[in-house]
Amino acid sequence: xxxxxxxxxxxxxxxxxxxxxxxxxxxxxxxxxxxxxxxxxxxxxxxxxxxxxxxxxxxxxxxxxxxxxxxxxxxxxxxxxxxxxxxxxxxxxxxxxxxxxxxxxxxxxxxxxxxxxxxxxxxxxxxxxxxxxxxxxxxxxxxxxxxxxxxxxxxxxxxxxxxxxxxxxxxxxxxxxxxxxxxxxxxxxxxxxxxxxxxxxxxxxxxxxxxxxxxxxxxxxxxxxxxxxxxxxxxxxxxxxxxxxxxxxxxxxxxxxxxxxxxxxxxxxxxxxxxxxxxxxxxxxxxxxxxxxxxxxxxxxxxxxxxxxxxxxxxxxxxxxxxxxxxxxxxxxxxxxxxxxxxxxxxxxxxxxxxxxxxxxxxxxxxxxxxxxxxxxxxxxxxxxxxxxxxxxxxxxxxxxxxxxxxxxxxxxxxxxxxxxxxxxxxxxxxxxxxxxxxxxxxxxxxxxxxxxxxxxxxxxxxxxxxxxxxxxxxxxxxxxxxxxxxxxxxxxxxxxxxxxxxxxxxxxxxxxxxxxxxxxxxxxxxxxxxxxxxxxxxxxxxxxxxxxxxxxxxxxxxxxxxxxxxxxx
Numbered sequence: 001x002x003x004x005x006x007x008x009x010x011x012x013x014x015x016x017x018x019x020x021x022x023x024x025x026x027x028x029x030x031x032x033x034x035x036x037x038x039x040x041x042x043x044x045x046x047x048x049x050x051x052x053x054x055x056x057x058x059x060x061x062x063x064x065x066x067x068x069x070x071x072x073x074x075x076x077x078x079x080x081x082x083x084x085x086x087x088x089x090x091x092x093x094x095x096x097x098x099x100x101x102x103x104x105x106x107x108x109x110x111x112x113x114x115x116x117x118x119x120x121x122x123x124x125x126x127x128x129x130x131x132x133x134x135x136x137x138x139x140x141x142x143x144x145x146x147x148x149x150x151x152x153x154x155x156x157x158x159x160x161x162x163x164x165x166x167x168x169x170x171x172x173x174x175x176x177x178x179x180x181x182x183x184x185x186x187x188x189x190x191x192x193x194x195x196x197x198x199x200x201x202x203x204x205x206x207x208x209x210x211x212x213x214x215x216x217x218x219x220x221x222x223x224x225x226x227x228x229x230x231x232x233x234x235x236x237x238x239x240x241x242x243x244x245x246x247x248x249x250x251x252x253x254x255x256x257x258x259x260x261x262x263x264x265x266x267x268x269x270x271x272x273x274x275x276x277x278x279x280x281x282x283x284x285x286x287x288x289x290x291x292x293x294x295x296x297x298x299x300x301x302x303x304x305x306x307x308x309x310x311x312x313x314x315x316x317x318x319x320x321x322x323x324x325x326x327x328x329x330x331x332x333x334x335x336x337x338x339x340x341x342x343x344x345x346x347x348x349x350x351x352x353x354x355x356x357x358x359x360x361x362x363x364x365x366x367x368x369x370x371x372x373x374x375x376x377x378x379x380x381x382x383x384x385x386x387x388x389x390x391x392x393x394x395x396x397x398x399x400x401x402x403x404x405x406x407x408x409x410x411x412x413x414x415x416x417x418x419x420x421x422x423x424x425x426x427x428x429x430x431x432x433x434x435x436x437x438x439x440x441x442x443x444x445x446x447x448x449x450x451x452x453x454x455x456x457x458x459x460x461x462x463x464x465x466x467x468x469x470x471x472x473x474x475x476x477x478x479x480x481x482x483x484x485x486x487x488x489x490x491x492x493x494x495x496x497x498x499x500x501x502x503x504x505x506x507x508x509x510x511x512x513x514x515x516x517x518x519x520x521x522x523x524x525x526x527x528x529x530x531x532x533x534x535x536x537x538x539x540x541x542x543x544x545x546x547x548x549x550x551x552x553x554x555x556x557x558x559x560x561x562x563x564x565x566x567x568x569x570x
Contacts, residue, residue: 006033017081035055182196183197201246209225218231228240228241281293305323307322330551341500346372349530357405415439435498490516522556523556
């Protein structure tokens with residue numbers, strides 16, 4: 001069904017007509033969009049049967065625009081409107097607080113056509129002189145332009161999630177708050193986010209908004225209303241909050257969590273069932289009576305499907321599986337029993353082995369593996385053969401001292417340019433776990449890097465390949481590697497592929513995790529922690545695994561120590 005696509009088209013046309021100041025046409029297109037969005041039958045079928053003009057609010061003119069769109073996949077009229085509009089509506093519309101009416105006013109008064117024009121006018125103090133705008137609006141425009149510039153690149157989840165969780169923690173201290181949750185792409189654990197969405201329920205929304213805008217980590221208040229507010233935190237991230245009634249919390253959380261495509265499909269299913277779905281609840285289309293909304297589970301159930309975990313809500317086939325009760329049971333955030341990559345003072349870490357072990361024990365882990373760097377890698381204090389033996393003695397001593405957690409000795413060994421390792425096999429054979437990774441030659445051709453890793457995987461001592469694509473989010477692209485061949489070899493050689501949970505890495509990424517799972521490859525989630533606090537990065541790795549539809553059985557470090565060790569080559 002293309003009902004929602006047609007409705008979105010009509011609303012976009014209305015936006016351009018609003019700039020052109022044609023109020024009668026605007027209302028007509030908005031009304032037609034509402035009618036088609038709530039239509040219980042397929043708009044394409046109505047079109048094929050020449051019944052478009054039978055729909056309320058759809059006259060000859062709008063019917064022709066729908067006909068053109070459904071026939072050609074695009075709208076000639078919309079393209080003409082865009083050409084006739086002398087301003088960059090799309091870019092200007094991304095600036096906080098700038099809508100079609102304001103854009104029109106700025107164009108008429110100051111000939112503002114672009115964001116650059118807007119910034120220039122604001123810096124010269126021209127915007128504050130326009131009736132209805134003033135100095136506050138002008139300053140907010142400048143702040144919003146600067147913010148848009150800073151956040152043109154999305155923020156890595158690892159740096160945003162802690163901010164989001166801190167906001168939630170503070171809101172929970174307020175007695176007026178009943179429920180509160182992170183929503184949006186942050187809740188979906190997407191690797192980068194634009195801003196943070198928070199939903200809360202309360203019988204006193206004004207108090208919640210007041211508290212929210214005065215939190216100690218707030219740098220600027222961007223917008224403030226009775227139930228909504230936007231702030232910019234001191235670390236530069238925008239946070240939006242909505243305060244709702246408790247009886248619609250589930251519907252709102254569902255609406256503000258799923259990506260656009262997921263939500264469109266849910267709304268289509270609702271329409272097919274004679275229902276209407278929005279952030280305000282799931283309603284009977286005839287009686288307008290709410291039939292679900294308090295919880296997400298209730299909404300999904302009324303739509304004829306099982307609960308879909310937030311990380312899966314990306315329109316990747318999850319809805320179809322939910323309708324047939326075939327969703328995988330994803331790995332849980334409490335399923336990890338040990339961390340298989342971390343670094344200590346023996347190489348480039350900042351804590352001792354004992355400090356790392358005690359921190360891991362507090363997290364409830366049964367085991368950890370110390371994987372300090374080795375060989376000729378240009379990393380401070382990399383271990384040689386002699387120091388590996390000395391470290392083993394240290395680990396044995398600490399294992400006798402600390403009860404309730406087992407410390408394994410491993411290394412992170414470098415895969416050299418020819419695919420061999422920078423530590424002799426006789427040394428690696430004595431270790432509990434060998435983690436191998438590429439740290440150089442990122443610009444090598446695809447075939448060379450692929451063969452390099454394949455050779456390392458064929459080494460009998462290599463248990464795990466760490467951060468397999470070498471990327472650093474927002475800093476460095478993945479190297480060019482044939483992951484299909486890598487996964488095929490991983491299955492054949494029983495080599496474990498790592499989901500590195502370090503915020504800048506998150507490597508394997510979600511799509512690669514899903515491909516690995518499909519190929520039958522076993523995975524390990526590790527933090528690559530270089531200090532004890534970084535052991536908390538595990539949540540990012542689990543989130544990535546869940547986005548890749550990985551189950552508990554796909555991840556070797558969800559198993560007991562004995563069963564995990566059985567998963568390895570040795």
